[in-house]
Amino acid sequence: MSTAAIEALGFCAALLTTFCWLPQAWQTIKTRDTSGISLWTQALFATGIVLWLIYGVLIASWPLIGANTVTLALVLIILTMKLRYG
Structure with missing residues (x-):
């Protein structure tokens, strides 16, 4: 597998695992x-x-x-809301 294909696989995985947190953060x-x-x-x-x-x-x-920068931001929003609103 080429380096470009491996990076593309990583980006696809990153998009899926990162943006799955968006609905939870929005709902919260x-x-x-x-x-x-x-x-x-x-x-x-x-x-x-x-x-x-x-x-x-x-x-x-x-x-x-x-992926982890965006995911961390979303999770920190949820964590902050949990601490603030219990």
């Missing part, structure tokens, strides 16, 4: 209802995303950097 912002969201799960997930982001920077992988 819109309703401010966080009752079904686990604080610990969101916090651990955010920590994992930070580690993936650092890893992506260290290996200079743009799919990892881009």
Whole structure:
């Protein structure tokens, strides 16, 4: 498999796993209802995303950097809403 094909695969995976958080973030912002969201799960997930982001920077992988930057922003919005509205 060529490097370009591998990068394309990475970008496709990044798009799918990143934008799956968009509906959750939008719903949380819109309703401010966080009752079904686990604080610990969101916090651990955010920590994992930070580690993936650092890893992506260290290996200079743009799919990892881009996906994890956007995902982290969305998860932090949800986490902030959970902390604020309980």
